[in-house]
Amino acid sequence: MATQEKKPENLQTSDEHSIHLSNPNISGMKEDILYHFNLGTKTHDLQTMFGDVKFVCVGGSPVRMKAFITYIGEELGLAPPGTDHPNICEGTDRYAMYKIGPVLSVSHGMGVPSIGIMLHELIKLLYHARCSDVVIIRIGTCGGIGLEPGSVVLTRRATDSCFKPQFEQIVLGKRIVRNTELSDDLNQELMECAKEMNEFNTVIGNTMCTLDFYEGQARLDGAFCSYTDKDKQEYLQAAYNAGIRNIEMESSIFAAMCGASGIKAAVVCVTLLNRLIEDQISSSHEVLVEYQRRPQKLVGYFIKKRLGRKA
Template identity: 70%
Template sequence: MDPKRDLQTASCWSPVFVHNPHLDAMTDDFLYHFNLGTKTHNLPAMFGDVKFVCVGGSPWRMKDFIEYIAAELDMKDPKSDYPNICVGTDRYAMYKVGPVLSVSHGIGIPSIAIMLHELFKLLHHANCSDVTILRIGTSGGIGLAPGTVVVTKQSVDASFQPKFEQVILGKMVVRNTDLSQSLAEELLQCSKELNQFETVIGNTMCTLDFYEGQGRLDGAFCSYTEKDKQDYLNKASEAGVCNIEMESLVFAAMCKLSGVRAAVVCVTLLDRLKGDQLSSSHDVLQCYQKHPQVLAGHYIKKQLSAKAGPP
């Protein structure tokens, strides 16, 4: 298959692609950071029914999400504490209920990239198809009230360019960061149906750092002024950037390569034009962090209901 093809618009029953001919020569593929393997585990039996994958930075948050979606889908088991499938490793956590998989990815591009390599191989080995992947997380907003959810239109780098750059074998490789626009619109419609919090579609800036890389003034080092920061964030806003986080570039690039519908759904915890540190109470922040999972849950429930048809 031509890797340049827009896989986001592939047929709805397309498989999860991996683009690595070397995998065919391997008698065993051990997914080291998941502690799962093709010889040690029956991956099709364990994961073959997965249709929705939600990923987020925190293991705790992803366990909270699987408990939430289990209740939403009426699959909650009072006898189960939803054990981590990736037992034996402390890199990532993975939970599953029915067709929904919930996986943590840590902080930053390197951490989520490692997880995605193994996640896509897992889904491929399990013969999964028609998979939708949502990154649900937190972010800093630009000109948005805290608690607003941003569904990413396109992920851009710190220079506001829609591309992910990675050095491979000493050469710079540039990959596209397109996301499914139809999925973004579907999620926006879901938010309107929920009518619980503000949701917008806009560009998301992905950076390599939480402090200087995002123009903060409160890191251990800072060589610029408040005016410099404000000028930069205003330029970002003019480029259509609504929020800032640290994973969406590689997430968008790798999801496109794998042929899955994908979206980034992040809540803003603060308006970066007004400050750099979180001032909301713990309870308020906890409430904000549930907004993406509520939106994802509504979307998944709606999709499953539509596929089930009328009772």
């Protein structure tokens, strides 16, 4: 039987700031090495490097996250076109990290294990840097359910493959369940930005997070398939009826870890196809590139508005 995780009584916080570490061991460490970022509390002045961060945007691809920091740098007037932004994590090939002004852009790889490792070190980085009032937004791509390709989905809550709004993890042989609700206030703020932009369809819905791209997402085109097209259609229709509007592979642990750390978070993903119609992405490269820019444009608009810049 799974156990609903209780919030620890003694949270480690950066003063009265909003970053919480549910780990009393951190305060007693002489040095905290953020191994997969190639950063550490003794080797780097994390507060000087990252203390002004207010917006963290994460996504699977290092190339996409470098493109985002280039885009936001130009949008905020902090970097001229063509500026080359250095990878802060250059000493490792696990993740890539870029920063300009109050915006941090970090890649997280593909799937729950990869983003989970990254989030542990990212949350500790923000804690050590004594950041406050931070917003973390995952931007990415997904498969839509009942939506036209190119639609942007803001995740209300992440569900597992059985449509349960929870993230379950095995800790010391025990099943621990964490909540996967995301910030309603932040979603409403992003939706208002989308309405002001009026450039593409944007909806708020539940997101199914799976551990696999093929069978786990009811595709018929993997190396293995133990079900029929009829089975697939019934499953995806049941997901739609449960309020699920898209499928991806990171939202559940993202929502759970940000929530446990007291960080406002959102997931903003663009649909590349409607899974009720097809399994394989058939749009042209040019169309897909334009789709992938949509979450960046919406989040960029949101950041500019938050900073009082002309949108």
